[in-house]
Each structure stands twice: as C-alpha cells, then as structure tokens.
Amino acid sequence: MSSGSGPARERRGRRPGGPDTRSGVLDAARHEFGERGYDGATVRAIAARAGVDAALVHHYFGTKEQLFVAVMEVPLEPSWIVEQVAEADRGELGQRVARTFFQVWGDPLRRGPLFAMLRSAMTNEKAAALLRQFVTRTLLARLSPMLSDAPDRELRTELMVSQLIGIGMLRYVVQAEPLASASEEEIVAMVAPVLQRYVDATASDPT
Amino acid sequence: MSSGSGPARERRGRRPGGPDTRSGVLDAARHEFGERGYDGATVRAIAARAGVDAALVHHYFGTKEQLFVAVMEVPLEPSWIVEQVAEADRGELGQRVARTFFQVWGDPLRRGPLFAMLRSAMTNEKAAALLRQFVTRTLLARLSPMLSDAPDRELRTELMVSQLIGIGMLRYVVQAEPLASASEEEIVAMVAPVLQRYVDATASDPT
Numbered sequence: 001m002s003s004g005s006g007p008a009r010e011r012r013g014r015r016p017g018g019p020d021t022r023s024g025v026l027d028a029a030r031h032e033f034g035e036r037g038y039d040g041a042t043v044r045a046i047a048a049r050a051g052v053d054a055a056l057v058h059h060y061f062g063t064k065e066q067l068f069v070a071v072m073e074v075p076l077e078p079s080w081i082v083e084q085v086a087e088a089d090r091g092e093l094g095q096r097v098a099r100t101f102f103q104v105w106g107d108p109l110r111r112g113p114l115f116a117m118l119r120s121a122m123t124n125e126k127a128a129a130l131l132r133q134f135v136t137r138t139l140l141a142r143l144s145p146m147l148s149d150a151p152d153r154e155l156r157t158e159l160m161v162s163q164l165i166g167i168g169m170l171r172y173v174v175q176a177e178p179l180a181s182a183s184e185e186e187i188v189a190m191v192a193p194v195l196q197r198y199v200d201a202t203a204s205d206p207t
Numbered sequence: 208m209s210s211g212s213g214p215a216r217e218r219r220g221r222r223p224g225g226p227d228t229r230s231g232v233l234d235a236a237r238h239e240f241g242e243r244g245y246d247g248a249t250v251r252a253i254a255a256r257a258g259v260d261a262a263l264v265h266h267y268f269g270t271k272e273q274l275f276v277a278v279m280e281v282p283l284e285p286s287w288i289v290e291q292v293a294e295a296d297r298g299e300l301g302q303r304v305a306r307t308f309f310q311v312w313g314d315p316l317r318r319g320p321l322f323a324m325l326r327s328a329m330t331n332e333k334a335a336a337l338l339r340q341f342v343t344r345t346l347l348a349r350l351s352p353m354l355s356d357a358p359d360r361e362l363r364t365e366l367m368v369s370q371l372i373g374i375g376m377l378r379y380v381v382q383a384e385p386l387a388s389a390s391e392e393e394i395v396a397m398v399a400p401v402l403q404r405y406v407d408a409t410a411s412d413p414t
Contacts, residue, residue: 115329118329118376119326119329119330121380121381122322122325122326122329122380123326128380128381128382131381131383132381132382132383132384135377135381135383136383136384140383152385152393152397154385155385155386155389155393155394155397156397158377158383158385158386159374159386159394159397159398159401161373161377162370162373162374162376162377162378162386163369163370163373163401164373165372165373165376165377166368166369166370166371166372166373166374166376167366167369167373169325169369169372169373169376170342170365170368170369170372171369173328173329173335174328174335174338174339174342175335175339176338176339176342176343176347176365177339177343178359178361178362178365179362179365179366179369182362186359186362187362187366190359190362190363190366190405190408191366193404193408194366194370194401194404194405197400197401197404198397198401201397201400
C-alpha cells in the first residue's frame with residue numbers, strides 16, 4: 001500500500017523478538033484467523049500485518065498450526081481461568097465457572113478469537129483437531145481434578161464446557177432473544193446450579 | 208458434463224412440482240448449503256443439482272432465504288420434535304428432550320444439515336438471522352409452554368437448547384474425548400437432570 005520501505009520498516013523502534021513483536025504478531029494472527037479462518041490465513045499475511053518478516057514469525061511461533069494454538073491461548077488464558085476457578089470451594093465451583101465464562105465471552109476482544117476458533121473448527125479438520133487438543137489437554141487436564149472424584153468426571157467437565165459453548169453460540173452468534181439481552185446476573189443465576197450439578201453428580205445418579 | 212440435453216431432461220418421469228421434485232430440490236439444497244455455506248450456495252446450482260429449472264425452485268420455495276429455512280426444517284422436523292416431547296409429563300421432560308436430541312443429532316443424515324446451519328450462522332449475518340427466527344418462532348413458541356410457568360421460561364428454554372447445541376459442537380464437531388465416544392445412555396443420564404432443572408427452576412431460585 002505505502003511507498004518504498006516494506007512493512008517491516010514502518011514500525012520503528014520495535015525490537016524484533018521483543019515482547020512488543022510477539023504480541024504484535026499474535027494480534028495480527030488473531031485478526032487474520034478471525035477474518036479468513038484457519039485455511040484462508042497465511043503466515044505471510046500475518047507477518048505483513050504485524051510489520052515483521054515471515055521468518056521471524058516462524059522463528060518465534062513455529063508452524064501456522066502452532067501459531068493458531070498460541071492465538072487460542074490468548075483469549076482463553078487457561079492459566080488465568082484456572083486461577084479464577086481454583087480459588088473457589090467445590091460447592092461454589094458452578095457459580096465461579098459461570099462468572100469466569102462471562103469475563104471471557106463478555107469481552108469483545110476475547111470473544112472475537114473464540115469465534116474464529118469455533119468457526120475454523122466447523123470448517124476445517126485441522127482446526128478442529130487443534131481445538132480438540134486444547135479442550136482435552138488444557139481444560140480437561142486442569143479443570144476436571146476440581147470436580148467430585150468419580151470415573152466420569154472428565155465427561156462431566158466437558159458437559160460443563162459444552163453448556164458454556166452453547167450459551168456463547170446462542171447469545172453472541174445467533175443472538176436469540178431473550179438470551180441475547182438477558183443480564184449476566186440473570187443467566188448466572190440459572191446456569192450456576194446446573195454447572196454445579198455436573199461438579200457434584202456421580203455416575204450412579206438415577207435419572 | 209453429459210452431452211446434449213440439459214439437467215432438467217436427465218431425470219425423466221419426474222413430474223415438476225410433484226413431491227419427488229420438492230424433496231429432490233430440498234436434498235440438493237441441503238448438499239449445496241452444506242458444502243458451500245449460505246453465501247456460496249446459489250439457487251441456480253441447487254436447481255442444476257436437482258435436475259430442475261431455477262424458476263421452478265423459486266416458484267415452490269421462493270427466495271434463497273426461504274429455501275434455507277425449508278432445508279433447516281427437514282432435519283429438525285419441529286412438529287415431530289414437539290410431538291416426541293409433548294407426550295412427556297413435565298417431570299420427565301428433561302429426559303425426553305435429551306433422548307429426542309440424540310434421535311436428531313445421532314442420525315448423520317440429519318446432523319449434516321444442522322452443521323450446515325450452524326456453520327452458516329457463524330459466518331453470515333443473514334443465516335444467523337434465519338437461525339434466530341427458527342429458534343425463537345419454532346422452538347421457543349412450542350417448547351417453552353411446556354416448562355413450569357414463570358416469567359423466565361423462554362430464557363430457560365433457550366438455555367436447554369444451548370446445552371444441546373454445545374454438546375453437538377463438542378461431541379460431533381470438535382470430537383473431544385471422552386464426550387465423543389461416550390454412549391448416548393451415559394450422556395442422557397448426566398444431561399437429563401440438568402435439562403430438568405431448567406424445566407422446573409423458577410427465577411427466584413437462590414444461587
């Protein structure tokens with residue numbers, strides 16, 4: 001677009017490889033994956049958008065797949081989520097998880113990449129595989145030990161996650177009323193006991 | 208592909224406008240929307256796939272939007288769903304809804320169009336609006352009267368639907384284990400009481 005110098009020169013003072021560069025690349029990747037999906041986004045376009053060389057992107061993040069995983073971790077911040085939730089007593093875990101969900105999905109800056117992730121997973125097997133890894137290695141491995149001890153607690157953790165994904169879809173993507181306009185308080189009041197049920201329930205629960 | 212005669216001539220013996228033609232067009236539309244999404248699919252391509260004239264498609268289904276809505280109704284069969292569920296006592300509604308869900312999502316022929324619908328809604332505002340209409344006019348209008356009477360029962364109905372959408376995403380799209388391989392019985396045993404909680408809960412429920 002601009003004359004003469006390449007994009008790498010346009011942002012002076014940014015040291016390649018410094019924290020600014022890393023977050024700049026992640027930010028650019030977030031936009032490119034969000035706009036073009038996993039298939040459409042290229043490391044070259046991401047690098048150009050961040051104003052750095054593609055080789056630098058590869059150097060710091062590896063392959064496009066690995067960059068995608070890194071982008072997913074930014075909005076979700078698994079360590080932060082686990083920290084939020086870990087402070088809770090088991091008896092209030094449902095409510096804590098519901099509130100943490102709204103801190104993530106209620107923030108448009110974090111919601112964007114989450115949508116990109118879900119959208120890519122629906123159209124691309126590779127992206128689905130990466131999301132699958134993320135759910136099982138990160139969320140399951142860290143959250144399920146907090147649930148009541150039973151052989152099915154990984155299944156129950158995923159059912160909690162699925163309730164939250166479904167709310168995200170219906171409230172923010174489909175925007176179905178009254179869910180789209182309901183207050184966070186109102187939704188938390190309905191959903192927290194449901195999530196808590198997954199925390200407490202055992203496999204022998206009669207139906 | 209073939210010589211001479213156009214696609215409309217290739218399927219002899221099919222009377223234009225008969226039940227065969229309608230279901231042939233719906234079938235073709237399901238494939239086109241599924242493969243190309245709402246934006247990519249065209250009435251012309253759908254007509255060609257069904258072996259009929261585009262004008263006939265417009266005559267029977269109206270616009271591309273209206274055709275999309277018709278396609279959505281096939282896998283979901285709202286009347287059938289409501290029939291399944293309406294027989295249930297309120298006290299077993301959660302379980303009945305969970306079982307009906309698996310009859311729909313467990314069937315690959317019905318699941319395909321559902322994915323197409325969700326995928327399109329995530330990338331196209333028009334498709335999202337149509338899905339929104341479908342959720343509110345069809346599902347909400349018919350299911351929410353079955354829930355316990357409280358001012359928030361439409362919200363609770365959508366939370367039930369969101370739980371099922373989330374399971375669909377995580378089990379069939381992301382294919383996260385152990386949810387992807389769990390038996391329907393096992394999932395129904397965990398989810399039915401949760402759905403039942405939405406059926407019974409009132410707004411004043413403490414959290």
